[in-house]
Each structure stands twice: as structure tokens, then as C-alpha cells.
Amino acid sequence: MSAVKRAQQWATFARTWHIFDCKWQDPYESANVIKKYLMGLHKPIYHPMNDCGDVVVCINSREIALRGDEWRQRAYFHHTGYPGGATWTLAWELHNKDPTMIIKKAVYRAMKGNLQRRHTMERLFIYPGEVIPEEVKQNITNQIRQIRLVPTRLDHIPEEEVQKYPKVMDYPEDYVLK
Amino acid sequence: MVFLTISNLIRVRGPDEFWRKRRIFRLAAHFVGRRRNCYSVAVRNVHRALVYATKARKLKKQDMKDLWNTRISAACEQHNITAFTLKEGLDRSNIMLDRKSLSDLASWEPRTFECLAAIAKQKLQLDGFIDTVDKKYPTGVNLNLKDVMLEAWLKEKK
Amino acid sequence: MSNSNLFLKSGFVRAPLQNGVGRYVCQLQRIVLKFCKSHGGSRGLRDFIEQDLVDFASNNPGVVVYLKPRRHRSPVVVAEYLNGDRVWMNMHNKTHSEITKWIEVLRTQQGDIASTRLRKYQYTDYPSVQGPWTPFTFKDPKLNVAELPNEEFGANNRLPMSATEQLRIMFEKQTLDVKPQEE
Numbered sequence: 420m421s422a423v424k425r426a427q428q429w430a431t432f433a434r435t436w437h438i439f440d441c442k443w444q445d446p447y448e449s450a451n452v453i454k455k456y457l458m459g460l461h462k463p464i465y466h467p468m469n470d471c472g473d474v475v476v477c478i479n480s481r482e483i484a485l486r487g488d489e490w491r492q493r494a495y496f497h498h499t500g501y502p503g504g505a506t507w508t509l510a511w512e513l514h515n516k517d518p519t520m521i522i523k524k525a526v527y528r529a530m531k532g533n534l535q536r537r538h539t540m541e542r543l544f545i546y547p548g549e550v551i552p553e554e555v556k557q558n559i560t561n562q563i564r565q566i567r568l569v570p571t572r573l574d575h576i577p578e579e580e581v582q583k584y585p586k587v588m589d590y591p592e593d594y595v596l597k
Numbered sequence: 598m599v600f601l602t603i604s605n606l607i608r609v610r611g612p613d614e615f616w617r618k619r620r621i622f623r624l625a626a627h628f629v630g631r632r633r634n635c636y637s638v639a640v641r642n643v644h645r646a647l648v649y650a651t652k653a654r655k656l657k658k659q660d661m662k663d664l665w666n667t668r669i670s671a672a673c674e675q676h677n678i679t680a681f682t683l684k685e686g687l688d689r690s691n692i693m694l695d696r697k698s699l700s701d702l703a704s705w706e707p708r709t710f711e712c713l714a715a716i717a718k719q720k721l722q723l724d725g726f727i728d729t730v731d732k733k734y735p736t737g738v739n740l741n742l743k744d745v746m747l748e749a750w751l752k753e754k755k
Numbered sequence: 756m757s758n759s760n761l762f763l764k765s766g767f768v769r770a771p772l773q774n775g776v777g778r779y780v781c782q783l784q785r786i787v788l789k790f791c792k793s794h795g796g797s798r799g800l801r802d803f804i805e806q807d808l809v810d811f812a813s814n815n816p817g818v819v820v821y822l823k824p825r826r827h828r829s830p831v832v833v834a835e836y837l838n839g840d841r842v843w844m845n846m847h848n849k850t851h852s853e854i855t856k857w858i859e860v861l862r863t864q865q866g867d868i869a870s871t872r873l874r875k876y877q878y879t880d881y882p883s884v885q886g887p888w889t890p891f892t893f894k895d896p897k898l899n900v901a902e903l904p905n906e907e908f909g910a911n912n913r914l915p916m917s918a919t920e921q922l923r924i925m926f927e928k929q930t931l932d933v934k935p936q937e938e
Contacts, residue, residue, distance in 0.1 A: 430889040438904050463672035463703035463710075463888055466664065478904065549904075561898060562908040568917075569910070585926040626762070675893045677913075707888040 431464060435473045436558040441522060442479040443569045445486060450525035453477065456563060457539050458530065467535075474542045475563070476555060481518040481547040484567075485510060495524065519545040665696035672703035676714040686717025689724060766871045767878040771838060774865065782865040785835040786858075787821040789828070790846075797830040802851040803858070815862065832861065840867035 420428075437456050441449065455461050459471035485493065493510040513520050522545055530536045544555060551559075573581070590596070618636050624646070625632060625639040632642045670680040678686075687694060692713065694702075703710045774780055788804065790797040804822065812820045830846040832854075842861060846854055901908060 427887060430891065431887050433890055435890050438909075440904050440909050460667060461671050461674060462890070463668045463700065463707075465667055465671055559903050561894075562903050562905060564911050564913075565909055566911060568914060585923065587922075672888075704888045705883045706885050707892050708885045711893070 432469075432471060435561050436476060436555075437473055437561045437563045438476045438478065438559045439563040440479055440565060441477050442482045442565075443484045444565055444567060446483045446522045446525040447529075448566050450522070450529040452563060452566065453526050453543065454529045457526070457542055472539055472542060474544070474558070476551060476559060477519075477522055477543070477545040478549055478551060479547075480522045480545050481514075483514075483522060485521075490514070495520075518547040662696060665700040668700040668703060669696060672700070672707075672710055673714060676711060676718075678714055678718050682721060683714060683717045685726065686720045687713065689726075690716055690720045692716070763870060763872045765874050767874060768876065769878050771865060780837070781815060781817045781862070782837045783815075783818050783834055783862050784837055785819045785821070786861065787823055787833040788830070789823040789825060789833070790830040791827055792824050794827055796847045799848070799850045799854050800830040800832075800846050803854045806851070807855060811858065811862075818862070832858065834861040836866045838866045842867050842869075 439449065439453060453475050456473050456475050459465050459469075459473060461473075462471050464471055490511040491509060494507040495510070495513050496505070496507055498505045508516075510521060523540075523543070526543055527536070527540055530539060621636065621640050621643050622633070624643045627633070628639065628642060631638050633639060666680065669683065673680045673683050683699075694713070699710070699713070702713070770776075771782070772780075774782070788800060788808075790800045790804070792801070808820065808822075812818070830849075832844045832846055834842045834844070836842070844857060844861070846857070849857070895908075898908065
């Protein structure tokens with residue numbers, strides 16, 4: 420193999436580091452997107468037996484959003500293997516204990532259960548906040564687009580802008596706000 | 598050897614026993630352990646392997662098709678279109694490329710694929726065909742409804 | 756891994772060291788003709804030896820030709836090649852013309868190609884004109900200087916416009932329309 424061809428191969432199979440902001444994202448929807456990048460399904464050279472998966476760094480995993488009542492309804496099952504060792508942890512409990520766990524489990528479950536899955540998961544980094552270690556941060560060259568728009572809270576918008584925003588109507592004087 | 602009884606005759610499976618077994622052992626040569634050395638085990642596994650081989654001839658084609666589909670949709674994604682858009686657009690512009698050549702183009706000749714993607718998108722826009730999956734543009738923008746429907750709308754008001 | 760290539764090795768359609776481009780090196784190095792002097796099965800090979808063998812040897816000075824007479828055995832041709840391949844071919848009851856053609860095949864082929872499974876029916880040294888795809892091929896150059904994570908690259912840009920946004924734009928258009936009339 421000539422030097423040019425070797426460099427060509429390095430370029431084609433280069434690993435890209437992606438960053439994904441989990442803020443206000445549904446972990447189960449975003450798991451499908453993250454999975455695609457982890458497994459290399461976003462590359463036209465994809466093959467299940469070539470090592471073309473990328474690295475994904477997830478930040479803000481503490482601020483994920485579950486649908487509807489799922490924080491209270493969804494239970495995560497674990498069995499220690501001993502009799503009576505079954506536990507059911509609710510999503511909010513799990514999230515309080517480890518804010519990276521829900522997104523991790525979601526990505527793990529989104530992938531097909533084969534020998535490759537655990538190795539692929541090694542390429543996923545999850546951080547609860549915005550702080551990333553410097554040695555991870557310096558590798559990042561791409562950002563994965565979020566699925567939903569992050570809503571801005573009204574109390575985070577400056578007062579002047581709120582005042583300037585066009586109104587359809589004003590409440591009548593004698594209208595009692597709840 | 599002289600066979601005096603019927604019971605001995607049952608044992609005889611013909612003069613070609615060696616060759617018959619050898620044929621099976623040849624097919625079992627790449628198996629491991631007793632599967633390649635003991636005939637009774639080998640023959641079972643050879644039959645199983647042949648069945649697998651028969652089924653795999655069809656499965657291989659399906660697998661390749663799936664792989665090409667994955668690659669094409671991955672390639673389409675980076676040009677902001679869906680695989681459906683590409684297929685529909687190329688069909689309408691009479692570009693008859695199959696999955697294999699499209700995926701080959703995507704990885705070996707990426708610039709050609711980029712042009713194909715652009716052609717497909719342009720053709721659909723010309724035809725006024727909206728791909729509902731691509732939500733980048735609000736539905737109906739490419740239809741130029743204003744130009745087409747304006748007169749009709751004006752008439753209605755009168 | 757499967758050992759399905761235990762007996763049949765696989766390969767590509769390829770000439771060794773670009774043989775035939777610019778110069779040609781005969782890949783056949785040695786050929787042994789084994790035959791019987793009396794048996795009828797060797798008749799074709801005997802004819803070939805009587806009529807064509809001297810011409811064959813003088814035309815191909817690079818090929819070593821051996822004759823091996825042996826009593827009452829089938830005629831056989833063994834060819835050995837530059838890459839170490841050895842092709843054994845039975846010539847029993849073959850006619851003179853058949854043997855001439857087979858010897859021609861043995862002379863011109865580049866090795867034991869009959870026992871190679873072709874992985875593909877085509878081969879090229881230059882598979883790509885534009886250069887193969889890389890992760891950097893269609894990358895937005897803005898990403899090179901961007902500080903990630905960044906709202907511009909992270910937010911979904913493929914969503915339809917929200918109702919609030921549409922209302923705001925309508926309002927702004929209205930104000931634009933109204934202003935010139937006032938002036």
C-alpha cells in the first residue's frame with residue numbers, strides 16, 4: 420500500500436467526535452439519533468463488520484425531558500440474581516441517583532443486542548452538566564442536531580423584550596387572573 | 598468374505614461405502630472436533646450446513662439489499678434529503694440506477710452522488726411534489742400557490 | 756471465522772506485477788509430459804510430442820520441457836509456474852488437437868487459476884476518480900472555527916415554523932406596511 424493510499428484510508432475511517440446537547444430532549448427519541456452516530460450508520464461506507472462508529476459526547480443529561488407522566492410511571496427493573504433480589508426503580512428516583520443513567524439505558528436499548536453493543540457503548544460519554552473534561556473537549560469536531568427546539572422560559576427573557584412583544588389583545592380592566 | 602446369513606447382508610451398504618463417506622467428510626473438512634471425524638456426527642452436520650447454505654443464498658441477497666439501503670439513506674442524509682426523495686426524484690428524471698450503483702457512487706464518487714441528490718431534489722420541486730418527511734421548508738412553499746391560485750382567489754371575492 | 760476457503764482459495768482478476776503492460780514474462784516455468792510409449796491412451800500426447808514439441812520448445816526458450824516415458828500408465832501433463840503453482844492435468848485419450856489447445860492454455864495462464872474462486876468479476880487499481888468519501892467531504896467549513904457546543908449547529912433547523920413565530924412575522928410585516936402610509 421502506497422503512502423497516499425494509506426493516508427486515504429486513514430481519512431475515510433477517521434473517527435469523528437460528536438457532541439449532543441440533551442437539554443429538553445426525549446432520551447428515547449434522541450437514543451435513536453445517538454445510536455446512528457455511535458454505530459456509524461450515518462456513513463455511506465457502513466458495514467456491520469467494519470469499525471466505522473464515531474464517538475458521541477452527551478452533555479446536560481440532567482435536563483432531559485420525559486413525556487407526559489413518565490417520570491412517575493416508568494420503572495427500571497434490576498435483579499441481583501438472588502431470590503427476592505428484584506427491584507423496580509422509578510425514572511425520577513433513578514435520575515436523582517445518577518442523572519446519566521436514563522440516557523445511557525435508552526441508547527443501550529436502542530441498539531440490537533449483539534457482541535458489538537457493549538464495545539459501541541464504550542464510545543458514548545455522558546455528562547450531567549455542561550462541564551466536559553478538557554481531553555474530551557479538544558477532540559470534538561461536530562455537533563449533532565437536537566430533535567426538539569429548546570423552549571425558553573418566560574422568566575429567562577428580559578423584561579424589555581416581553582414588554583415589546585406584540586399582543587393580540589389586552590385583558591379588560593375588571594378581568595380577574597387566576 | 599462370505600455372507601452366510603441375512604443379518605450380515607443388512608450390514609453391507611454397497612461397495613461404495615468408502616466413497617460415500619469420503620464425500621461427506623470432504624464437506625465436513627472445515628468443521629471442528631468430532632463433527633469432522635465421526636461419520637454419524639459429520640453427516641448430520643453436513644446436512645444441516647447444506648440446508649443453511651440453501652437458505653443463505655436468498656438471505657445474502659436480502660442482506661446486501663438492506664446494507665445498500667442503509668448506505669444510501671446515510672449518504673442522502675448528508676445532502677439533507679431522504680432516501681425516498683432520492684428514489685422518487687431519480688425515477689421521475691429517468692435515471693435508472695439501482696441500489697448497488699447508488700451506494701457505490703456514494704462512497705467511491707461522492708461528488709457524483711451529490712449531483713444526483715441535487716437533481717432528485719430539483720426534479721421534485723419542479724413537479725411540485727412535497728416530501729412530507731423533509732420538514733425543513735414549510736409545506737406548500739415550493740408549490741408557488743400564490744402564482745397559481747391568485748386569480749381563482751380574486752374571482753371568488755367578486 | 757469460517758474455513759470455507761480451506762480448499763478453494765479466493766482471489767481477484769489480476770495479472771501479477773502488471774504482466775503484459777509494457778513487457779510480458781511467461782509465467783510457465785516448467786512443463787513435464789508423462790506418457791506411455793505403447794498404450795493407446797497416450798496416442799494423442801505421442802503425436803503432439805512427435806509433431807509439435809520441438810517447435811513449442813524453440814518458441815518458448817523460457818520454459819523447461821521434460822519428457823517422462825513410463826510403461827502402461829495414463830498420460831499426464833504437469834505444469835509449474837513462477838508463483839509456485841503446480842497444475843496437474845490428465846491427458847488420457849485426448850486427441851492431438853485437444854492436447855495442443857490444452858498446452859496452449861497451460862502456457863498462457865498465469866498460475867493455477869482454475870482453482871481460484873473469484874471474489875469479484877472485475878478489478879481496478881484505481882477505484883475512485885474523485886477520491887473516496889471521507890467524513891470531511893461534505894463538512895461545513897464553519898465547524899472548523901466554531902466553538903462547540905454551539906446553538907447554531909445544535910438546534911434543529913428542519914422543523915416547520917412555529918405558530919408564535921408566524922404571528923410575529925405577520926405582525927412585523929404589518930408594521931412595515933403601516934409605516935410608509937403614515938409618512
